[in-house]
Each structure stands twice: as C-alpha cells, then as structure tokens.
Amino acid sequence: MTEPILNSSENITLKHLQPELKLYNQITKWSISVNIKLFDQKHLGLILFANLLGGCASQLTYGDVFAQKTPSFQPENQSHQPIEAQHSQVASDSGYFISQQQEYMYKILVAEIARLRGNHTLAATSFFDIAMKARDWQFAERATQSAILVQEYSMATQAAQLWITLAPSNLNGYQILANILLIQKRTDEAIVYLDAMLKHLEADPQQFNSVMDTLLEQHPAVALELVEKLLAKRPNHSLILLSYSRLLLQANQLEQALNILQTLLTNNPEQMEAVPLYAYLLDRLKQTPRALQWMAQALSKHPDKQEWRLMYARMLADAEKYEEAIKQFKWLLSIHPQHGDILYALGILSLETKQMAAATGYFMRLLESGERVNMARYYLGLIAQEGNNLNQALYWYRQVEGSSNYLKAHAQIALVLVEQGHLEQAIKHLQDVPVANLEDKISLIQMEAELLIEEKRYQQALDAYHHALELKPDDIDVLYMRALLHEKMGNVDLLEQDLRHVLQLKPENVGALNALGYSIANQTNRYQEAYEFIKKALSLRPSDYYILDSMGWVLYKMGNYAEAIAYLRKAQAQYNDPEIAAHLGEVLWKSGDQRAAKEVWEKAKATFPNDEKLRQVIQHFTP
Numbered sequence: 001m002t003e004p005i006l007n008s009s010e011n012i013t014l015k016h017l018q019p020e021l022k023l024y025n026q027i028t029k030w031s032i033s034v035n036i037k038l039f040d041q042k043h044l045g046l047i048l049f050a051n052l053l054g055g056c057a058s059q060l061t062y063g064d065v066f067a068q069k070t071p072s073f074q075p076e077n078q079s080h081q082p083i084e085a086q087h088s089q090v091a092s093d094s095g096y097f098i099s100q101q102q103e104y105m106y107k108i109l110v111a112e113i114a115r116l117r118g119n120h121t122l123a124a125t126s127f128f129d130i131a132m133k134a135r136d137w138q139f140a141e142r143a144t145q146s147a148i149l150v151q152e153y154s155m156a157t158q159a160a161q162l163w164i165t166l167a168p169s170n171l172n173g174y175q176i177l178a179n180i181l182l183i184q185k186r187t188d189e190a191i192v193y194l195d196a197m198l199k200h201l202e203a204d205p206q207q208f209n210s211v212m213d214t215l216l217e218q219h220p221a222v223a224l225e226l227v228e229k230l231l232a233k234r235p236n237h238s239l240i241l242l243s244y245s246r247l248l249l250q251a252n253q254l255e256q257a258l259n260i261l262q263t264l265l266t267n268n269p270e271q272m273e274a275v276p277l278y279a280y281l282l283d284r285l286k287q288t289p290r291a292l293q294w295m296a297q298a299l300s301k302h303p304d305k306q307e308w309r310l311m312y313a314r315m316l317a318d319a320e321k322y323e324e325a326i327k328q329f330k331w332l333l334s335i336h337p338q339h340g341d342i343l344y345a346l347g348i349l350s351l352e353t354k355q356m357a358a359a360t361g362y363f364m365r366l367l368e369s370g371e372r373v374n375m376a377r378y379y380l381g382l383i384a385q386e387g388n389n390l391n392q393a394l395y396w397y398r399q400v401e402g403s404s405n406y407l408k409a410h411a412q413i414a415l416v417l418v419e420q421g422h423l424e425q426a427i428k429h430l431q432d433v434p435v436a437n438l439e440d441k442i443s444l445i446q447m448e449a450e451l452l453i454e455e456k457r458y459q460q461a462l463d464a465y466h467h468a469l470e471l472k473p474d475d476i477d478v479l480y481m482r483a484l485l486h487e488k489m490g491n492v493d494l495l496e497q498d499l500r501h502v503l504q505l506k507p508e509n510v511g512a513l514n515a516l517g518y519s520i521a522n523q524t525n526r527y528q529e530a531y532e533f534i535k536k537a538l539s540l541r542p543s544d545y546y547i548l549d550s551m552g553w554v555l556y557k558m559g560n561y562a563e564a565i566a567y568l569r570k571a572q573a574q575y576n577d578p579e580i581a582a583h584l585g586e587v588l589w590k591s592g593d594q595r596a597a598k599e600v601w602e603k604a605k606a607t608f609p610n611d612e613k614l615r616q617v618i619q620h621f622t623p
Contacts, residue, residue: 104130111142120146128159137167144176156180164193171197179218182226191229198234212243224251238268245277254285272302276311288319306332317345322353340371347379356383374403381412390416407433407440411447418451426451442468442475449481458489476502480511492523513537514547521554530554545574553583561591578604578611582618589621598622 111126127143147156248257282291313328350359381396400409417426452461483498517533552567581604588597
C-alpha cells in the first residue's frame with residue numbers, strides 16, 4: 001500500500017452549555033398568570049417544593065456507572081411545550097387549571113421526597129408519570145436517572161426513550177439510552193441511537209471521541225462489536241474508523257489497526273488525530289524508519305504542531321538518533337525556554353553524545369527552573385565525577401534529597417570516597433544513610449558488600465550479607481549474591497545451600513539454575529545433575545550467552561567435545577567475553593585442534609590483555 005497523503009486542516013471546537021432546571025421559575029409564572037390564592041397550608045407546600053427544587057440541580061447524578069466525561073449539550077428548538085404553555089390553553093377554566101397544577105405539584109413533591117429519601121423506584125415512577133402528562137423532557141431525564149440508580153433498566157429505557165422523543169437534540173439522552181441498552185446487551189438497538197447521535201457530532205471530533213471513549217470504557221466486552229456495527233452503517237466515517245483503530249490497538253491487533261488508519265488517512269488526510277497514531281503503530285510494528293519518515297513529512301506540512309514534534313523528538317531519541325533528537329528538542333526549547341521535561345531531555349541527550357559542557361548548561365537551567373531539581377543535582381554530580389572533579393561531585397550528590405535517585409546518589413558518594421582512598425569512610429557513609437524502609441536498607445548493605453568484595457575483603461562482605469539476611473531471611477537477591485561470594489571463598493557446600501534455597505523460593509530463577517549447574521560441573525563430578533540444571537535454565541532463556549557458555553562447559557566435562565564447541569562458539573558470537581574465550585580454547589585444545597585454540601586465545605588476549613583467568617588458562621596449556 002502507498003502512504004496516505006497529508007493535508008493541513010484545523011479542528012473545530014464547539015462550546016456547550018450545561019442545561020439548568022428552571023422549574024421554580026415556571027411555577028412562579030403559573031401562580032402569577034392565574035392569580036392563584038392558596039391557603040396557608042398550600043403556601044407551606046409551595047415553599048417546601050421551592051426549597052427542594054433549589055438544591056436538586058446540584059444533587060443530580062447519573063451514578064458511577066453512567067458518570068459523564070463529556071459536557072452536556074443545551075438542546076436547541078426543543079420539540080416539547082413548557083408546562084406553562086400547556087396550561088395557558090385552558091386558562092379560561094381556572095378551576096381545572098388549579099386542580100391540574102396542584103396535581104403536578106403534588107406528584108413532583110412526592111418524587112423529590114422519594115429521591116431525597118433514597119426511594120429511587122418511587123421517584124422514577126413519579127417523574128415518568130409527570131413527564132408523560134406534562135410532556136417535559138427534564139422530568140423524563142430525572143426519571144431515567146432515578147431508574148438507573150436502582151438498576152431498573154427496563155423503566156430507565158422507557159424514560160430515556162421519552163426523553164429523546166421530547167428533546168430530540170439533547171445528545172446526553174442518546175448517550176445514556178445507548179448505555180442502558182448496552183448494559184442489557186441490546187447492542188443492535190443501541191446502534192440505532194448512537195447512529196442518530198452521530199448526525200449531531202459530525203463537526204465536533206473531540207466531542208465524538210469523548211463520547212465513544214466513555215461508552216467503550218464502560219462496555220469493553222462489546223466494544224469491538226459495537227464499533228464494527230457502527231462502521232457497517234457508515235463504512236467511510238472518519239471518526240468511527242479512528243475509534244476502530246484505537247480499539248484494535250488496545251486489542252494488540254496492530255497490523256489491522258494500521259490498515260484501518262491507512263484507509264482513513266487516504267480518504268481523509270485532514271484527520272489530524274490519526275497522524276501521530278499512525279506513526280506510533282509503525283514504531284510498535286518495528287518499522288521505526290517509516291515512522292520517523294512519516295512524522296518528518298507531517299511536521300514539514302504542520303511545523304507548529306508542538307505535540308507532534310515532541311513525539312518525533314522522543315522517537316528519534318529511542319532510535320538512538322541523538323543529534324537529530326537534540327535538534328528537535330532545541331526547537332521546542334525555543335518556544336518553551338523553561339520547560340523542565342525539554343531541558344531534562346536535552347541534558348540526557350548531551351550526556352549520551354559526550355557534550356559535557358552543554359549537558360551542564362541544561363541541567364543548571366533545569367535546576368533554576370525548579371523542576372526535576374534532584375535529577376539535575378544527580379546528573380551534575382555525574383558530570384563532575386566524569387571530569388574527575390571529585391569534591392564538586394560530592395557536593396552535588398549530597399544535595400540530592402528524597403527522589404528516585406536518592407540511593408544512587410549515596411552509592412556514588414561511596415564510590416567517590418573509594419576513589420579518594422577512603423574505603424572505611426565510604427562504608428561508614430553507607431551504614432549511616434537514613435532510609436524510610438527495609439528494602440532501601442537492604443540495598444545499602446548490598447552496596448557495602450560489593451565495595452568490600454572489590455577490595456577482596458571477603459569476610460567483611462560475607463558479614464554484611466549475613467546482616468542483610470538477618471533483616472530479611474528470604475531475600476532472593478542477597479542469597480544469590482552471598483552464594484557467589486561463597487564460590488570466591490571456596491565454600492562450595494555453602495554456595496550450593498544458598499542457591500538451592502533460592503530455587504525453593506523461586507524454582508524458575510534462571511540465574512540460580514545456571515550458577516548452581518555451572519558450579520556443580522566445575523567443582524564436582526556430578527555432571528548429569530549439573531546438566532539438568534543448565535538445561536532448564538537454557539529452556540527459560542535460550543539466547544543467554546552465560547547459559548550457553550555453561551552448557552558448553554558441562555558438555556565438555558561430560559566428554560561431548562563437538563557439541564560443547566558448538567555451544568561455546570554460539571555463546572562467543574552473542575558476546576565477546578574472556579571467560580568464554582578461555583573455555584572455548586580449552587575445549588578446542590582438548591579435542592585436538594590446538595591451532596584453533598591458540599587463535600581463539602591470541603585474539604581474546606589482544607582484546608583483554610589483563611584478564612587473569614584467560615592468562616592462567618593460556619599459561620596452563622602453553623607454558
């Protein structure tokens with residue numbers, strides 16, 4: 001298919017007024033027009049009725065299931081006649097008029113009291129009776145509302161049908177009637193009213209989308225069926241096509257959603273809301289170059305669409321086209337010079353492109369803007385540390401307060417102190433960092449242990465892990481790290497004990513399966529048991545180069561050299577690692593291909609000249 005052609009257009013936005021009940025004014029007019037003289041008791045009833053009506057508008061609600069997300073429409077040219085006009089036709093018969101007026105007032109009073117007391121069934125029945133006799137859509141609306149509150153959907157359907165009969169331009173009535181029918185799984189009938197509502201929303205895409213979003217959110221089970229039936233009636237309707245594509249996206253039917261959008265944009269290039277969605281779908285379908293080209297084309301025709309440009313800039317950054325992303329974010333910054341998100345993005349992108357001075361400038365401006373303050377401080381610390389300005393780095397890291405970077409900042413403080421030769425001070429710092437929860441405390445202890453391991457102070461690191469597990473005995477990460485430390489210390493039994501504990505807690509923990517299998521193969525002659533652990537790990541993560549290396553190693557131990565070499569070469573193709581090279585060279589040597597082994601080792605040695613394990617293996621076989 002060819003790409004749709006883009007043209008420019010402007011969306012139309014309508015302002016809708018919220019309708020207000022004016023029944024009290026109507027009753028006042030009736031009283032004046034016929035000069036009614038009521039007894040004191042009747043005056044009391046009228047005052048009570050007026051008080052009730054005074055608060056009714058503010059208390060009206062459709063209930064949670066029918067909460068409106070869209071503004072109400074003020075009906076135009078209502079087809080019903082006000083009650084005032086109906087009574088004026090019989091003004092000559094004042095006795096009849098007074099009697100009928102009193103009947104209406106009594107029924108309204110009954111309905112209001114019933115509603116206030118929570119008897120919504122009686123309220124719905126009374127309001128519906130008044131609406132039928134007075135031919136007033138506002139009473140039909142209130143009958144609908146009351147029936148919905150008690151889930152009397154048959155009654156609500158009748159009331160809503162009367163509502164739209166009396167007020168055919170009131171779109172709230174159509175929307176609520178469609179809702180009621182959908183709750184009763186009467187989808188075909190709901191379509192009739194939704195289709196009628198569409199005629200009123202042709203010129204207001206925003207309102208249409210809002211109405212459809214509300215309906216589809218409330219009825220997800222029938223959402224696709226609903227839109228497909230609407231589309232069958234109006235196959236080229238842009239707004240229905242847009243809703244359909246969104247639903248398909250939500251259902252993860254990406255190819256079909258893309259095709260629908262392509263049809264929509266070919267037929268109606270002015271459908272602006274479809275443009276970024278089309279790019280998003282292309283990106284989701286791993287067609288990022290097409291998505292970027294599409295957005296560049298769209299922006300060339302609509303350069304002032306800032307939300308499109310922001311999306312384009314982010315897509316460029318995700319595609320690691322950092323320089324191009326920087327250009328787009330700079331354009332946005334020229335319009336919004338203090339926008340925190342844009343300054344932050346430019347700071348990060350400048351770091352990615354090693355433009356340290358520019359990054360410093362953006363993070364300083366971010367700091368001045370008052371937005372993302374702690375993020376700015378953290379990255380200013382990183383920049384200073386990268387430039388070997390360690391005291392300046394400490395200054396910025398210590399300014400980072402409660403945020404997502406709080407623990408990372410304190411970890412960096414410890415690293416800087418170690419760089420300055422103050423290991424004990426670094427350990428003390430990590431022990432003294434105030435934290436709000438146990439998880440953060442465990443993380444700090446792990447950081448402490450890692451620093452100690454780096455300095456080969458294994459017993460102190462082991463004590464740190466013991467302390468962490470006293471605080472949280474079944475912490476999988478700490479158990480795993482302690483197991484690896486046991487291996488460094490030659491405590492094979494304790495290593496196996498910790499890894500088996502991890503697998504009791506989480507049987508499919510890939511790291512524990514692989515580490516246990518490799519260690520058993522390396523430290524014992526229980527090769528078949530080791531093979532089973534590694535085989536399970538590989539089934540869970542078949543492309544992991546660590547596990548491929550372990551499989552090659554255990555097969556080598558079992559004497560299967562050819563199969564071992566295949567796995568080790570596959571691992572090396574995934575990642576150039578000195579340990580894999582050491583293993584592959586050893587297996588090649590043992591299989592009799594000493595020339596190939598030397599080639600592997602020499603190439604690895606050139607890339608990793610200081611790797612101790614590689615050096616030891618080479619010396620062992622080629623003294």
